[in-house]
Amino acid sequence: xxxxxxxxxQLGMLMYLMVGATSVLIVPSxxxxxxxxxxxxxxxxGSVVGFVAIYMALRLYRYYPNQSIIQYGEHLxxxxxxxxxxxxxxxxxxxxxxxxxxxxxxxxxxxxxxxTPQSVVSICLIFVCALAIRGGIEVLGKFAxxxxxxxxxxxxxxxxxxxxxxxxxxxxxxLENGWKPVLKGSILPMEWFMEYVLVSFMLPYATxxxxxxxxxxxxxxxxxxxxxxxxxxxxxxxxxLTSMYTFSVFNAAKYIxxxxxxxxIEAIVMVLxxxxxxxxxxxxxxxxxxxxxxxxxxRDYRPLVFPIGILIVAMSLWIVNDLSEMTKLFAxxxxxxxxxxxxxxxxxxxxxxxWKHKTGETKYRExxxxxxxx
Amino acid sequence: xxxxxFVAMCILLLLNGLFEWKRRRKTPIRxxxxxxxxxxxxxxxxLYMAIFYKGPTPRDLIDFIFMPVYLWLNG
Numbered sequence: 001x002x003x004x005x006x007x008x009x010q011l012g013m014l015m016y017l018m019v020g021a022t023s024v025l026i027v028p029s030x031x032x033x034x035x036x037x038x039x040x041x042x043x044x045x046g047s048v049v050g051f052v053a054i055y056m057a058l059r060l061y062r063y064y065p066n067q068s069i070i071q072y073g074e075h076l077x078x079x080x081x082x083x084x085x086x087x088x089x090x091x092x093x094x095x096x097x098x099x100x101x102x103x104x105x106x107x108x109x110x111x112x113x114x115x116t117p118q119s120v121v122s123i124c125l126i127f128v129c130a131l132a133i134r135g136g137i138e139v140l141g142k143f144a145x146x147x148x149x150x151x152x153x154x155x156x157x158x159x160x161x162x163x164x165x166x167x168x169x170x171x172x173x174x175l176e177n178g179w180k181p182v183l184k185g186s187i188l189p190m191e192w193f194m195e196y197v198l199v200s201f202m203l204p205y206a207t208x209x210x211x212x213x214x215x216x217x218x219x220x221x222x223x224x225x226x227x228x229x230x231x232x233x234x235x236x237x238x239x240x241l242t243s244m245y246t247f248s249v250f251n252a253a254k255y256i257x258x259x260x261x262x263x264x265i266e267a268i269v270m271v272l273x274x275x276x277x278x279x280x281x282x283x284x285x286x287x288x289x290x291x292x293x294x295x296x297x298x299r300d301y302r303p304l305v306f307p308i309g310i311l312i313v314a315m316s317l318w319i320v321n322d323l324s325e326m327t328k329l330f331a332x333x334x335x336x337x338x339x340x341x342x343x344x345x346x347x348x349x350x351x352x353x354x355w356k357h358k359t360g361e362t363k364y365r366e367x368x369x370x371x372x373x374x
Numbered sequence: 375x376x377x378x379x380f381v382a383m384c385i386l387l388l389l390n391g392l393f394e395w396k397r398r399r400k401t402p403i404r405x406x407x408x409x410x411x412x413x414x415x416x417x418x419x420x421l422y423m424a425i426f427y428k429g430p431t432p433r434d435l436i437d438f439i440f441m442p443v444y445l446w447l448n449g
Contacts, residue, residue, distance in 0.1 A: 307412035333440035
């Protein structure tokens with residue numbers, strides 16, 4: 001299957017970009033619709049789900065080392081139910097990867113390349129991601145380690161450079177309408193933080209003496225800080241108008257002007273976003289390819305990369321008609337689907353695994369043609 | 375979805391097929407079968423998008439299954 005290995009820091013940075021690159025695009029505007037001036041509180045509630053997801057993934061990994069959720073899912077639930085559950089997981093991965101690609105396509109076409117068909121942008125991005133995936137997980141890990149400091153730099157510098165434009169009184173009144181709007185607004189951050197359970201696909205390829213828990217908690221903490229900082233930035237700059245902009249942070253970056261010399265920073269922001277988006281789409285794409293190979297017991301995943309890329313491009317243009325429908329999907333049925341697949345199903349598996357280990361039913365015989373069989 | 379998109383995706387599928395055809399001797403039969411099945415699935419999806427562009431989408435399926443749950447949770 002995958003012969004490459006990545007270190008725990010590389011995995012941590014990969015997880016940070018895998019979850020966080022699109023969250024900075026649309027989370028501020030969507031959470032502002034529900035939570036208004038309390039939108040900065042929503043990531044704190046959402047991050048709890050992230051820690052739960054990481055805990056479940058690491059606990060299951062301890063029960064079944066060198067296995068992903070696809071493999072031990074089939075073992076715990078049986079061939080037919082486990083197989084059906086794996087198909088649902090693959091559909092979820094396919095649908096979500098398509099949605100992420102669509103988000104980026106909408107952003108690039110809506111902000112910069114106004115006359116370029118979205119399919120062209122999507123195909124170009126997927127082609128580059130496919131080449132990276134055929135190189136193996138090491139390519140993704142090393143690129144993530146390279147890009148994450150730059151991405152974090154932009155997360156810190158954008159608010160710093162926007163300080164002259166900020167009005168901190170926009171944060172008041174705090175909890176004007178109570179906790180209900182905050183809880184409603186935290187659904188979207190929760191959906192993003194749930195995605196940390198996908199680390200279960202990459203845990204078999206992580207190596208090193210470092211502590212897994214430390215290096216997998218770090219991306220959650222970084223993501224929490226990123227969301228809070230950028231939510232506050234949009235709130236202080238735009239106030240109530242935050243929900244009016246689809247890409248609030250990008251629009252905020254347009255206001256940066258220091259001494260009429262440092263201007264049009266949004267171009268640099270765009271470059272860093274695209275690089276972060278490349279890591280995110282590549283990671284989801286890689287997980288979909290590996291998941292497909294593991295579900296159908298295929299040893300070499302490389303021939304599957306390009307056909308799955310075509311499926312992802314098709315899904316990105318098929319799933320929704322426009323950005324407003326996508327936002328509605330995130331806030332309604334999409335949130336329930338994500339919770340069922342990413343929280344309820346791993347929790348069920350963890351319960352069954354704990355019970356089996358408690359009662360001593362720990363025999364697991366690998367199929368001879370299994371990719372992880374020696 | 376537009377017919378130029380359908381034609382472009384068909385060309386990409388053909389190019390991909392050509393790429394794997396050159397490597398077919400080095401690729402095990404199981405992987406080749408998976409490649410053909412996924413390529414066929416991709417072609418069916420883009421054909422569906424070209425013909426039934428106003429038809430049901432995956433979002434409709436997700437809404438059909440999970441929207442009642444969402445509405446029930448919301449009260």
